[in-house]
Every structure is written in structure tokens, then in C-alpha cells.
Amino acid sequence: MEPVEQHASYGGRQDVWKHASAVLGCEMRFGVYLPEAALRGERCPVLYWLSGLTCTEQNFITKADAQRHAARHQLIVVAPDTSPRGDGVADDPAYDLGQGAGFYLDATQPPWSRHYRMQDYVAQELPALVEQHFPASEARGIAGHSMGGHGALVTALRHPGRYRSVSAFSPIVAPSQVPWGQKAFTAYLGDDRNAWREWDAVDLVATAKERLPLLVDQGTDDEFLQQHLRPELLRDACAAAGHPLTLRLQPGYDHSYYFIASFLGDHFAHHGTALRS
Ligand SMILES: N[C@@H](CCC(=O)N[C@@H](CS)C(=O)NCC(=O)O)C(=O)O
Numbered sequence: 001m002e003p004v005e006q007h008a009s010y011g012g013r014q015d016v017w018k019h020a021s022a023v024l025g026c027e028m029r030f031g032v033y034l035p036e037a038a039l040r041g042e043r044c045p046v047l048y049w050l051s052g053l054t055c056t057e058q059n060f061i062t063k064a065d066a067q068r069h070a071a072r073h074q075l076i077v078v079a080p081d082t083s084p085r086g087d088g089v090a091d092d093p094a095y096d097l098g099q100g101a102g103f104y105l106d107a108t109q110p111p112w113s114r115h116y117r118m119q120d121y122v123a124q125e126l127p128a129l130v131e132q133h134f135p136a137s138e139a140r141g142i143a144g145h146s147m148g149g150h151g152a153l154v155t156a157l158r159h160p161g162r163y164r165s166v167s168a169f170s171p172i173v174a175p176s177q178v179p180w181g182q183k184a185f186t187a188y189l190g191d192d193r194n195a196w197r198e199w200d201a202v203d204l205v206a207t208a209k210e211r212l213p214l215l216v217d218q219g220t221d222d223e224f225l226q227q228h229l230r231p232e233l234l235r236d237a238c239a240a241a242g243h244p245l246t247l248r249l250q251p252g253y254d255h256s257y258y259f260i261a262s263f264l265g266d267h268f269a270h271h272g273t274a275l276r277s
Pocket of ligand 1: 051052053063095145147255256257
């Protein structure tokens, strides 16, 4: 691991680190906020943040003012990139496939299957690295936005017992049923829709082994709401399965980081309560 950036922030420190990922087969960067307690060597819970299409590790750490909330709850916050990267890594000219669009799954189809193993990365390799190099406790939460909201929901649902809290902003709740997801899943997983079910939050909720409460915020003026996000599908799936869901529709808010920043304090309170109890 090598440091790329270090900035004092709210009594703690915002870092960016780079490392060679064995799982992804390329160099990766991630942001890590270390609150003051962690800088003193005290073990702190970790909140993982998964960003959306086109993002790198930079969007969340520069646009959301997350450090303010992380300092308040004394949480370590880890923000990975959204896909493997590099010249030798498969890509596509479209913004919603390839680099910047890893969909937090483990691809099975060539050419993607060689590097696109973001689920393994965010759920296994990255936490192991974080817990080895920083004073991280084993209390983990996960949150994300849009494609990263899908990533947070799916990662928590696929790993019962591994996360104590989960939340999402404007998540793609049913990728199998919307164009962004159908395009990515066809490329990464192939045409067999049975293989898609294990990467779709609406499908996973039906058979979840753990009923971890979901907090979801969705802006009503989100330009992707009707075509790609469709939170009503998650509401119906949770109602049918008896899965606890707090779905908040926020009038007038769009898909941007202005929306995320407006409600991020509530999400940190949700994670802080679960992670520090
Ligand atoms: N119209 C956008 C679509 C992608 C988009 O809206 N990405 C969201 C996540 S799905 C985002 O967070 N963008 C980066 C930012 O706002 O900083 C584009 O083509 O770049």
C-alpha cells in the first residue's frame, strides 16, 4: 500500500491509498477517512461507501462532506473505486459499462471475467486490507449511491452477519428489470436470467437469511427514477417478505451529490447507532 493523498479534516484525516489488488488484477485506489480516535490508535467501526456510475474514489470524498459526519460518529469511512482500471482492463466506450461501471458483482463472461470481481473486492479483499492496516474494529456498515446503492444492498444481503447496518441513496433496486442493470448483467453475467437473481436486491430480499433493516432515500425529481431506479419494486418485495425497510421519498431532490449531502447526516446516524451499540 502507498499513500497518494493525506488531508487534515474535522480533527481526523482524509487519505487516498493505492495498492495492487490480487482479486482485480490491477492497481486500485480507495479513500479512507480516519477519525481522531483512529489516529490515536483506537479501534473504530468502518462504513464502506460504494459510489455510482462514472465515479472514482474521489466523488464521495470531495462532494458529500462525509468527513463532518464521520468525525461526529468517529467512524472510519472507506470509499473504493467503482471498477477495476487500467490499460489492460476490458472497457466499453459507454458510461454505464466497463471501467467506472463495475456493478459490484463478480463477472462470469469474457472479456469481463478476468478483472471484474468487484464483489469479492469490496466484501473480502478491501475489508481485510483495511482491518490489517488501520485501527478498524470488525463492526462494518455499508452504504452507497445509485449503482453503489445496488452494491450496498446486494453486498449486505449476500453476506448475512457481516454488516451491522446498510443504507442507500437512489439505489438501482431491481437491476434485472431496468435498462442499466439488464445491459450490465447481460455483459457481465450472460443471458441466463437465473444467474442474475443473486445480484438483484429485489430477488435477494425474498429469501434473505437475515432481516437487516434497510434505509433508502430517493429524490422525487431524480432524472433516473422511473426508468432505472423504481423504488416501489423494493417496497413491494420488502412488504411481501416482511423485510424491514424505511423508504423516504424526498420531494424536489435529484440524483446528484447535492441530494446525498442533504441527507447524509441521517444515514450516518443510522450507521453510527448500529455500529457503536
Ligand atoms: N449523466 C451522467 C450519468 C452518470 C451519473 O449520474 N452518475 C452518478 C451516479 S449514477 C454520479 O454520482 N455521478 C458523479 C457525480 O455526480 O459526481 C453521466 O453521463 O456522467
